[in-house]
Amino acid sequence: MGTLQIQNINLAYGDRDLLKNVSFTLSQESRAALAGGNGSGKSTLLKIISGSIVCDSGSITLTKGLRISYLPQSDIVYGSNQVYAEVETGYERFLIIIEEMRKLEEQLASASPSENLQPLLIQHHDYQELMMQSTYYQREAVIEQVLFGLGFSRADLTRPCDEFSGGWQMRIALAKVLVEDPDMMLLDEPTNYLDIEARIWLKNYLKQYSGGVMIVSHDQNFLDETVTEVYELFKGNLSRYSGNYSSYLVQRDLEIQQLEEAFRLQQLKIEKTEQFIERFRYKATKAKQVQSRAKQLEKIDIIEVPSHLKKLSFTFPPPPHCGNDVVVIENLEKHYADLSIFRSFDLIVNKGDRLAVTGRNGAGKSTLLRMMAGIDADYSGRLVTGAGVQLGYFAQDTEATLNPQNTVYDEVAAAATTADIPRLRNMLGSFLFSDDDIHKSVSVLSGGERSRLALLKILLHPANLLVLDEPTNHLDINAKQMLLEALGKYTGTIVFVSHDSHFIKHIANRILYLSDQLPEVFEGDYEYFSWKLEQKEQVERIIGGKPKDKATMVPASSHNQPSSQSSSTSFSAEQRKEANRLKNRLRNLRMEADGILMKTGCIEQDIAQILADMALPENYSDSKRITQLVRNKDSLQKEHDALSEQWFALHEEIDCLEVSNGI
Structure with a gap:
């Protein structure tokens, strides 16, 4: 069995030690998650293992012949090669083997009877075995299965890669890694650009994959179902925990409790020591004792609780009272040019509903939320909010509304009520803004930081209907858990788009699924919905990938359109x-x-x-x-x-x- 051994890896940026004597071993049976807070070095460690960057010291040892494939988190750009042809390059190593076999066959054909041909025959046999054990001769079916599973349509297979957005190009990169069928995969946020159907497909693919994996992901449910051990990076040090991600959190909670108690006792000891020093600083008879205590203080290694595992909390303002029918949609029609997104669509969102809107990318999820929020009024039919409804809306581009001249703190303070001001720092901490971060200018924040800031501003406003488009996109697992717990206590109505199965599982009591057929409302939990999708995926796998339109839209010209009068009249x-x-x-x-x-x-x-x-x-x-x-x-x-x-x-x-x- 092949192994990957990492020994005493060190890497520093300036005076900061990002990785300190990191050592671990992965085998072809390993199913590992790599956890840690933002900036802890997770992506950097994967880059070092893959050979993308060089560490300051340490060694990486692979069993001879062990093949490792690496998926970076972003920044892959393809040219004009067609999608199918680009993914097929994942089989390039077999073309080399075929050429070697051809050369061996020429040598065998031209050899004299007296030559010892056994070494050539053995080499040729080994190559044949390698080819037969691979999926090379079934590559067309394998490539299509992977691309269909990741959400590509049959028509997409012949489109140039550079026609696709960055997110879809990352799907192409993931497909290449999968068809390479390596002995070990290093996957950095593989679910980042996947809709829920593609995530379910990838989860099932990894379950049956026979090699080893190390995964960085913020999707807890995905990790729970794909890994059996967790490595955590904290302040440059690596720790290992057996079990899936939820098991790791339980083990870590116990450690955190012990750390917090040890920290409390340490702070008490420091306080008493400082009091002793201050009290006897100028007393000659106590000079040696004072010096001794001062040296003790200098040597104390302050206990730290990992910031990404600290318990964060957030409480919503109480929602105002409203009627039972929060959103009513009747006979909704929505088109883009000659494409129909919604046709004769009906939906009622009742008070207290927690409706998850999900489906393939491009199915109209964000469009529906924009119409609910009153941002997009270009539709026919009836869409009304009920009496007393006060709406809070978070869009993926809401960050553009921030004032770049403000500091982080001032931007939030401008939206907060007087009662919220004393706890603004704690709220900002819950959204991953440290004490240093809150004094930064909004203009220097990253896209993810601006998105988190915009989400916090919206959640500070009293609302009885929250319309949230991908609210967890830029949150790590701990911040997601904080938001999840806050929404769990929220007594208003929620309509949200998310591809995070763990988030949907714990929030939604109804699921609206937008597909290439009729929209469906699943009156139940995520487990039932997931089971239905997996059934559908099995059918499509058996028939070889059902051709589908990636954007899940239907040409408007192929349907009988209602008259303008009937469009504006409810059924x-x-x-x-x-x-x-x-x-x-x-x-x-x-x-x-x-x-x-x-x-x-x-x-x-x-x-x-x-x-x-x-x-x-x-x-x-x-x-x-x-x-x-x-x-x-x-x-x-x-x-x-x-x-x-x-x-x-x-x-x-x-x-x-x-x-x-x-x-």
Whole structure:
């Protein structure tokens, strides 16, 4: 088994020791998370292991032949190569092997009978074994499976990489790492640019991956399901904890409690010592004792609690009273040019709802929140907020509203109530702004820091409806937990977009899923929703990646558009009831058809195995065995044909319903 040994790695920037004698070992069976606060050196350590940067001292030892692939957090830019072709370069090492095999074959063909050919034959055999154990000969299916799983459509495969945004280019980079099928992967924030479907797919991929992984991620649920050990960086030192991320937090909580108690006792000792020194400083008879105590103080190593694990807290202002119907949407239509995002969309958000809006990137999640917030009024249909609703809205670009001339503290103080002023420092600390940070100018903050500051300003305003678009994007796990606990105590209504499964799991009591079909509301928890998505992903995997439009939009011209009069008139209760009945019927038919596809896919695999068995040399002369295999194949083929007929019949019914109802 291959191993990666890190021994006594040191790295300093100026007078700051970022990494101090860091040592650990990973094997091909390791499933490790790398944890630590922002700026603790996590990404730097991965870069050192991958060879991207050089450490000051220490060593990295790999078992001979061990292959490691590395995904950086950002800053990968591709050129005009098509997506499929770019990802296929992940197989480049096999092209080298094929060329070596060709050279060996030439040597074997030209060798004289007296030559010892055994070394050449052994080398050629080893290459053949390597090729057969790889997925090289199945690379087309593997590449498509990975790209479809990460959210690309079939049409995307032939598009130039440079047509895609930075986030989508990072998905291409992740796809390349996965198809390389290395012995070990170093993944720095692999879920950063993934929607929830792609995160679920990646989680399942890593579960069945046979190599070792080390992952940096702020998605706690993702880590809980993919790692079995956690390495934590704090003040340059590395500590190891067994178990998943939640287990690590439990172990760390106990340590923090012990550290806090030790810190309390240490501070008490320091205080008493300082009192002794001050009291007897000028007393000659106590001079030696004073000097001794002063030296003791100098030698004390102050205990520190890791900042990224300190318990943070935040409390929302009490929400004002409002009516039961907080947001009512009826017959909503929204288009961009010739693309339809929402068609005949109905939704009621009730008081106390915690509605998570999720779906593929480009499905219209942020658009829906902008319409709810009154920012985007370019739609038809009815969208109203209820009586007494006071809304707090956080968008991904809200940071642009900050005053760059203000300090961090002044910017928040301008939005705070008088009652909040005494606790502003603690609030800023909860959002990862240290005592030094609060005096910085807003103009020098990073994009993530500005986003956190804008979120805090919005949360300070009393509101009974919070509309939050990706509120956790720039928060580490501890800050997310603080926000999660605060929202858990909040008694108002929440509508939020998030791809963080841990956050959704603990906040949402309803989930609105925007897909390339009809929007669906799941009246239940995240576990049920996740299970339904995984079922769908299994169906798409069996049929080889269902072609889909990445933006999950539908050409407006392909649908019967209502007149302007009907667009502005809300459906009657009976019409809405009939529309919902139709949606449910179509959904049930599609689910039944998908289930049949899964069955036929399994049967096709069984038939392929039978055909492979029939081709085995040992079965050539066994007539009974061949006869039985033929019977089994015929039986499976009949079952396959019958299921196919059912599938076609279901789709005829689906087509009829869609045509007759203008869908």
